Amino acid sequence: MGVNWPDSTGHHWWTTLENNFVLEASEDEYSGVVVDADRLPADGAAFARSLAASLSYWQSVGKKGVWLKLPVDRSEFVPIAVKEGFKYHHAEEAYLMLTYWIPDEPSLLPANASHQVGVGGFVINDQMEVVLVVQEKYRGWALDGVWKLPTGFIQESEEIYTGAIREVQEETGVDTEFVDVVAFRHAHNVAFQKSDLFFICMLRPLSSAIKIDETEIQAAKWMPLEEFVKQPFIQEDHMFQKIMDICIQRLRKCYCGLTAHNVVSKFDGRQSTLYYNVGEPEDVNCDAA
Amino acid sequence: MGVNWPDSTGHHWWTTLENNFVLEASEDEYSGVVVDADRLPADGAAFARSLAASLSYWQSVGKKGVWLKLPVDRSEFVPIAVKEGFKYHHAEEAYLMLTYWIPDEPSLLPANASHQVGVGGFVINDQMEVVLVVQEKYRGWALDGVWKLPTGFIQESEEIYTGAIREVQEETGVDTEFVDVVAFRHAHNVAFQKSDLFFICMLRPLSSAIKIDETEIQAAKWMPLEEFVKQPFIQEDHMFQKIMDICIQRLRKCYCGLTAHNVVSKFDGRQSTLYYNVGEPEDVNCDAA
Numbered sequence: 001m002g003v004n005w006p007d008s009t010g011h012h013w014w015t016t017l018e019n020n021f022v023l024e025a026s027e028d029e030y031s032g033v034v035v036d037a038d039r040l041p042a043d044g045a046a047f048a049r050s051l052a053a054s055l056s057y058w059q060s061v062g063k064k065g066v067w068l069k070l071p072v073d074r075s076e077f078v079p080i081a082v083k084e085g086f087k088y089h090h091a092e093e094a095y096l097m098l099t100y101w102i103p104d105e106p107s108l109l110p111a112n113a114s115h116q117v118g119v120g121g122f123v124i125n126d127q128m129e130v131v132l133v134v135q136e137k138y139r140g141w142a143l144d145g146v147w148k149l150p151t152g153f154i155q156e157s158e159e160i161y162t163g164a165i166r167e168v169q170e171e172t173g174v175d176t177e178f179v180d181v182v183a184f185r186h187a188h189n190v191a192f193q194k195s196d197l198f199f200i201c202m203l204r205p206l207s208s209a210i211k212i213d214e215t216e217i218q219a220a221k222w223m224p225l226e227e228f229v230k231q232p233f234i235q236e237d238h239m240f241q242k243i244m245d246i247c248i249q250r251l252r253k254c255y256c257g258l259t260a261h262n263v264v265s266k267f268d269g270r271q272s273t274l275y276y277n278v279g280e281p282e283d284v285n286c287d288a289a
Numbered sequence: 290m291g292v293n294w295p296d297s298t299g300h301h302w303w304t305t306l307e308n309n310f311v312l313e314a315s316e317d318e319y320s321g322v323v324v325d326a327d328r329l330p331a332d333g334a335a336f337a338r339s340l341a342a343s344l345s346y347w348q349s350v351g352k353k354g355v356w357l358k359l360p361v362d363r364s365e366f367v368p369i370a371v372k373e374g375f376k377y378h379h380a381e382e383a384y385l386m387l388t389y390w391i392p393d394e395p396s397l398l399p400a401n402a403s404h405q406v407g408v409g410g411f412v413i414n415d416q417m418e419v420v421l422v423v424q425e426k427y428r429g430w431a432l433d434g435v436w437k438l439p440t441g442f443i444q445e446s447e448e449i450y451t452g453a454i455r456e457v458q459e460e461t462g463v464d465t466e467f468v469d470v471v472a473f474r475h476a477h478n479v480a481f482q483k484s485d486l487f488f489i490c491m492l493r494p495l496s497s498a499i500k501i502d503e504t505e506i507q508a509a510k511w512m513p514l515e516e517f518v519k520q521p522f523i524q525e526d527h528m529f530q531k532i533m534d535i536c537i538q539r540l541r542k543c544y545c546g547l548t549a550h551n552v553v554s555k556f557d558g559r560q561s562t563l564y565y566n567v568g569e570p571e572d573v574n575c576d577a578a
Contacts, residue, residue, distance in 0.1 A: 078385075089382075096385060113403060114442075116403055157477040157482075182565070184564050186449060193446075238553060265529065
């Protein structure tokens with residue numbers, strides 16, 4: 001919804017602003033202004049004039065945060081907005097988002113995305129004998145010769161459970177179904193100072209034939225669980241050891257993972273997934289985890 | 290580590306490149322190039338010449354991905370890089386990161402951060418009588434008159450459990466300690482088409498006096514649990530009802546949450562937090578959750 005910002009007398013505001021047109025924009029529910037990226041002026045000089053005039057106008061009418069999305073084909077406007085005091089907020093391939101906080105108080109604008117989300121698939125057959133493992137093509141020295149679980153990042157708007165199934169399928173060709181999330185890891189300063197959430201998912205195999213993705217994977221195979229766990233890579237590492245302990249407790253039904261449940265909330269009308277435990281460990285003779 | 294890219298004869302490459310200096314850069318472990326943001330040319334014309342020459346050179350030596358971080362005070366270089374074929378990757382307040390994938394095949398460069406992470410604090414006293422609730426100052430119509438749990442986003446490099454404690458402290462003045470994560474929600478297309486992970490944390494109160502953060506919170510109080518759950522906001526919403534069911538099962542010790550454990554892995558040398566269940570429900574007479 002484009003807003004023309006008429007003044008309170010009913011006249012259009014621009015008669016009072018020396019013909020510097022205020023940028024087309026809509027309002028948000030927090031006294032903010034969202035500039036219309038599809039209706040920016042044609043050239044840099046006009047954009048510079050409009051931007052300065054717009055800020056004065058928005059300040060005069062008590063606006064707080066300004067959102068300015070510049071499509072990549074308007075990259076020549078970026079230095080103009082920076083010169084006017086705009087700050088970078090985030091960028092996607094198609095655009096750069098800049099913001100301007102008008103009040104003389106700390107900005108209440110929400111932050112940029114802070115996390116990437118990875119998944120690992122613990123795929124094991126019902127007899128608890130063999131686990132699906134891969135060797136990666138592009139691996140650091142720490143992973144040389146190591147057979148590891150298939151892992152990857154979830155894609156835009158993808159579920160954790162579908163991401164785990166997809167990554168296993170892409171890397172190894174094996175079809176699986178999701179059982180539960182057995183644990184997750186939270187680490188910081190991973191890529192571009194962002195944080196990383198990594199979910200270990202137990203998956204049930206639905207097929208066994210292996211066909212690797214040759215761009216990313218060197219080799220994949222079914223490996224006896226015992227042999228997998230005995231690798232120095234796991235035995236000498238507190239974290240991997242703990243993760244395997246949990247997975248094995250889970251296999252023995254001595255541990256509850258978090259299952260995925262579709263929920264819709266009236267609050268935001270959004271379909272989303274709630275992860276929580278259901279049921280109790282089935283075997284009362286379990287060791288303490 | 291700046292790399293001068295000498296050619297294989299030992300001469301410096303630039304004698305063969307018509308005096309267009311290749312940008313100072315280091316290599317990454319994936320045949321990539323990371324341009325040194327602190328040693329960019331002084332002006333746009335020199336930058337444009339160097340960038341074109343650099344791409345030719347990097348291509349000739351088999352490089353794949355190029356990372357170009359432009360500090361905000363070099364924003365005038367943004368349109369130059371875009372014109373040369375660079376793509377926006379991500380931005381923080383201080384810089385814009387652009388990338389260029391040289392090979393004639395799909396880019397293997399990692400994606401931008403995809404998620405924001407929120408936390409909610411379920412703070413209840415040992416007698417299971419009163420829960421800590423707030424009314425937000427800037428709330429949508431859906432939250433009008435509603436008493437809700439304190440919530441917020443975790444900060445850069447913050448733990449989920451410390452983030453929950455901090456948000457409760459900031460919004461209400463109440464000190465707490467972390468018990469466990471009882472469940473989490475995954476939703477998509479929340480802010481800027483990013484996804485949202487929201488962790489519901491059970492916290493034990495260590496103080497009771499309330500002092501609200503007046504910039505964000507309208508009111509806070511201790512509310513009888515029964516009264517809290519009876520609000521239409523919860524009763525008429527499948528998701529909130531389910532979350533409260535889980536929290537109450539947890540209070541009755543009929544549900545295992547995920548506790549937080551510090552782990553260090555040799556794999557990346559990183560201190561991180563692993564969340565997993567410990568122990569079993571203590572009361573064998575629990576209803577099925």
